[in-house]
Amino acid sequence: MPTPSIDLAIVGSIGIDTIETPTEKHEEILGGSVSYACAAASFFTHTGMVGVVGTDFPQAFRDTWNNMNIDLEGLQTVDGKTFRWGGVYHENMDNRDTLFTDLGVFETFSPELPEDYKEAPYLFLGNIHPALQLHVLEQVRDPKFILIDTMDLWINIHKENLTKVIGKCHMLTLNESEAQLFTGEHTLNQAAKKLLQLGPEYVLIKKGGNGSMLFTKDDIFLLHAYPLDTFKDPTGAGDTFAGGLMGALAASGKTDKEAIRQAMVHGSVVASFGVEEFSLDRLVQIDRDEIEIRISEFKEMSRI
Amino acid sequence: MPTPSIDLAIVGSIGIDTIETPTEKHEEILGGSVSYACAAASFFTHTGMVGVVGTDFPQAFRDTWNNMNIDLEGLQTVDGKTFRWGGVYHENMDNRDTLFTDLGVFETFSPELPEDYKEAPYLFLGNIHPALQLHVLEQVRDPKFILIDTMDLWINIHKENLTKVIGKCHMLTLNESEAQLFTGEHTLNQAAKKLLQLGPEYVLIKKGGNGSMLFTKDDIFLLHAYPLDTFKDPTGAGDTFAGGLMGALAASGKTDKEAIRQAMVHGSVVASFGVEEFSLDRLVQIDRDEIEIRISEFKEMSRI
Numbered sequence: 001m002p003t004p005s006i007d008l009a010i011v012g013s014i015g016i017d018t019i020e021t022p023t024e025k026h027e028e029i030l031g032g033s034v035s036y037a038c039a040a041a042s043f044f045t046h047t048g049m050v051g052v053v054g055t056d057f058p059q060a061f062r063d064t065w066n067n068m069n070i071d072l073e074g075l076q077t078v079d080g081k082t083f084r085w086g087g088v089y090h091e092n093m094d095n096r097d098t099l100f101t102d103l104g105v106f107e108t109f110s111p112e113l114p115e116d117y118k119e120a121p122y123l124f125l126g127n128i129h130p131a132l133q134l135h136v137l138e139q140v141r142d143p144k145f146i147l148i149d150t151m152d153l154w155i156n157i158h159k160e161n162l163t164k165v166i167g168k169c170h171m172l173t174l175n176e177s178e179a180q181l182f183t184g185e186h187t188l189n190q191a192a193k194k195l196l197q198l199g200p201e202y203v204l205i206k207k208g209g210n211g212s213m214l215f216t217k218d219d220i221f222l223l224h225a226y227p228l229d230t231f232k233d234p235t236g237a238g239d240t241f242a243g244g245l246m247g248a249l250a251a252s253g254k255t256d257k258e259a260i261r262q263a264m265v266h267g268s269v270v271a272s273f274g275v276e277e278f279s280l281d282r283l284v285q286i287d288r289d290e291i292e293i294r295i296s297e298f299k300e301m302s303r304i
Numbered sequence: 305m306p307t308p309s310i311d312l313a314i315v316g317s318i319g320i321d322t323i324e325t326p327t328e329k330h331e332e333i334l335g336g337s338v339s340y341a342c343a344a345a346s347f348f349t350h351t352g353m354v355g356v357v358g359t360d361f362p363q364a365f366r367d368t369w370n371n372m373n374i375d376l377e378g379l380q381t382v383d384g385k386t387f388r389w390g391g392v393y394h395e396n397m398d399n400r401d402t403l404f405t406d407l408g409v410f411e412t413f414s415p416e417l418p419e420d421y422k423e424a425p426y427l428f429l430g431n432i433h434p435a436l437q438l439h440v441l442e443q444v445r446d447p448k449f450i451l452i453d454t455m456d457l458w459i460n461i462h463k464e465n466l467t468k469v470i471g472k473c474h475m476l477t478l479n480e481s482e483a484q485l486f487t488g489e490h491t492l493n494q495a496a497k498k499l500l501q502l503g504p505e506y507v508l509i510k511k512g513g514n515g516s517m518l519f520t521k522d523d524i525f526l527l528h529a530y531p532l533d534t535f536k537d538p539t540g541a542g543d544t545f546a547g548g549l550m551g552a553l554a555a556s557g558k559t560d561k562e563a564i565r566q567a568m569v570h571g572s573v574v575a576s577f578g579v580e581e582f583s584l585d586r587l588v589q590i591d592r593d594e595i596e597i598r599i600s601e602f603k604e605m606s607r608i
Contacts (some may be wrong), residue, residue: 188531
């Protein structure tokens, strides 16, 4: 069996986004769950991207990933147009409306892992169709730790498949409203109890600017979001958080609760940088030292 | 000058509430900001209540306060009806509509402090008209620490008076939307910066089930809410939190940042018990030991 060239494989969407906030509009910028997640993970570990783009995909975006040392062996380039998404945020930035979705080559995406990615000890199944997530799991050779993300669409229309794939993963992450939608429970404690019964050892509920909660059968870990003076674009924040978490966890080589707590802190801080600008604009500016400085501040703020 | 018989004086409203949640309706139950706040503080320190009730006020409610060792020397009983309030919570329990408000004797309330309350080292000005809060400040003799609470109504119609009274206090507390309303700033960091310029050394922003944030000119403290399996009624949670905080702070005899962090933890945990039942029904069941056990769990959940 080949030695894996990467520590962490991440599967997900790649998009060219058009995003409007109450104060700014940015057109044709780099987006997609796997782009945000790989960028965040790349601060901590050698990360491979599994996704698809069309022949129209700009070289400049590819250069951005290359400059972050993201491994692109798992990136497919196929005839056609790259997935495009447009969204507009409401005044409070908490909610958004989708303006358009052009799936392009993403419509027929079938994630195929390069041989050495199949040996990667850590795997993050970003938010794609549950059948595709299952297809990835059929290719890998017993990773140490698998994180799965999803969204309301799959909970609504493919709950059975989704439940099946969740049962094969170590950790499930979803946001507050998705956890409530999936379980019908209002309190997150009750929702998490039901989700843990599906099989994963960990359930990680994201609450945006209000932080996140990690549930196991025995305990709960509460994490804040780093409080920002200004933030510009929340798009991809959850993917950045989860990607940073998996990158830091892969770098630790561990999968226990303490390691996951620390990995969450790392992911949360990387996400706090990410939302300070659109796309990966802020993430390409920072380095590991700046992340560590903010982690220290964050720990002091959270100390009781 | 007389030695104060109490360590903490709390001024606020006393109401007889009718509350509907998606699952339950309770009529004519004990409520009001000073009732919740004094009950919470009474676990930690000798607390005096300043408020008004009508001659219709049930003896059973008075007994509830007496059983918690709340000092009632500052409680006025006047001819007329006690303030009544009715509200209904929406499905998510985050929002509520007021069904009716009968001010009764609260309409002409003028808070008068008994002589020995004027010497109390800690003072909590609960949410009442800013002119009445100023009237209380004119009576006290240089307390060590004053906390002031308010609401959207006073921000909208009496901002000038409110600003004046805030400038005379050590700590201001309000909830997230009130902080945004007061300052016109969206991020809490920016809102808190503006509020600190009004004079208080501390600004405490309450985020309900998402915890709270303490701002000073130099730093931020982030506190979660204790995660509950079930909660029944959020009415008075903010008053319970602030009352517990002030009770614990008064018990410590301190006013520094570290003492306030610990006091916030105490207040938060008391509030987490409070919302498990309507009115003071849960608070009358618990003791200091149960609070300390939950504080230990809470600290472990929050450790990073």
